[in-house]
Amino acid sequence: MSYETILVETQGAVTLITLNRPQALNALSSQVLADLITAFAAFQADPAQRCAVLTGSGDKAFAAGADIKEMADKPAAEFYAEDFFEGWTSKLVKATRKPWIAAVNGFALGGGCELAMMADFIIASENAKFGQPEIKLGVAPGMGGSQRLARAVGKAKAMDMCLTGRMMDAAEAERGGLVSRVVPHADLLPEALKAAQTIAAMPPLAALMNKEMVNLAFETTLDQGLLAERRMFQVLTATQDKAEGMAAFVEKRAGVWQGR
Numbered sequence: 001m002s003y004e005t006i007l008v009e010t011q012g013a014v015t016l017i018t019l020n021r022p023q024a025l026n027a028l029s030s031q032v033l034a035d036l037i038t039a040f041a042a043f044q045a046d047p048a049q050r051c052a053v054l055t056g057s058g059d060k061a062f063a064a065g066a067d068i069k070e071m072a073d074k075p076a077a078e079f080y081a082e083d084f085f086e087g088w089t090s091k092l093v094k095a096t097r098k099p100w101i102a103a104v105n106g107f108a109l110g111g112g113c114e115l116a117m118m119a120d121f122i123i124a125s126e127n128a129k130f131g132q133p134e135i136k137l138g139v140a141p142g143m144g145g146s147q148r149l150a151r152a153v154g155k156a157k158a159m160d161m162c163l164t165g166r167m168m169d170a171a172e173a174e175r176g177g178l179v180s181r182v183v184p185h186a187d188l189l190p191e192a193l194k195a196a197q198t199i200a201a202m203p204p205l206a207a208l209m210n211k212e213m214v215n216l217a218f219e220t221t222l223d224q225g226l227l228a229e230r231r232m233f234q235v236l237t238a239t240q241d242k243a244e245g246m247a248a249f250v251e252k253r254a255g256v257w258q259g260r
């Protein structure tokens with residue numbers, strides 16, 4: 001498969017996807033979305049692939065936002081008629097049931113911050129900077145920024161970021177709960193790939209269900225979530241991997257997973 005705006009490689013059971021428009025700070029054009037949808041669909045469809053990492057090329061940016069030059073002259077009627085930005089949710093987030101990590105290597109602004117928040121978790125370089133500066137352009141987040149940021153860091157910081165358009169550095173992002181780990185810049189990709197390899201080596205059905213369970217926490221009441229969690233746990237007890245996992249523990253050996 002060849003792509004215009006991203007690079008894709010596999011390392012064992014891990015797919016590494018790199019946004020590759022460094023001259024535009026990896027701004028997210030419609031072509032980037034099209035390429036990402038194709039790459040994530042291929043990752044999802046390949047049974048040998050178990051976890052993905054998404055990062056940005058160059059040292060400066062993960063992605064500096066949706067492509068402003070593409071949006072500048074676009075009429076409002078077209079944004080509406082195309083349901084602009086909708087594909088990110090339906091074709092990328094919802095269609096990707098396997099786990100993936102965002103490795104944020106620099107600016108993650110506007111759509112870049114929103115794309116990072118679509119990942120299951122974010123590992124950030126010490127150089128990372130997060131922000132929702134859309135207000136300065138006369139607009140507002142359109143790819144989930146107001147919703148996912150508020151869920152990740154709470155109302156106070158989400159309002160602060162969206163209303164002032166200021167950037168948050170990696171340390172503040174970690175304190176606020178936006179990112180799971182901050183690492184020295186040079187360690188970012190090795191650390192993210194190591195985390196992805198760890199996940200890729202887990203029992204595959206359990207990995208899918210753990211992801212589904214945590215995501216459910218943002219969609220439902222506590223009671224309904226607890227019930228769904230118990231049912232998913234109970235379903236997992238019927239798998240061969242559960243029998244193998246528990247036997248391997250008792251026999252003090254590593255488990256060998258079937259994905260069944």
Ligand code: HXC
Nearest residue numbers: 023024025027064065066067068069109110111133139142
């Ligand atoms: C298109 C972009 C871009 C973007 C940067 N570039 N961000 N092109 N869309 N979002 C381009 C610049 O035009 C420039 O190209 C090149 O990348 C390098 O950027 P510079 O600005 O020269 O770099 P620097 O001075 O270091 O500043 C870095 C920066 C700044 C602080 C990140 O680029 C910046 O503020 N970018 C915009 C951030 C932003 O507002 N993001 C939100 C977008 S809106 P040339 O060819 O000129 O050299 C969004 C959702 C909108 O994401 C939803 C509403 C519908």
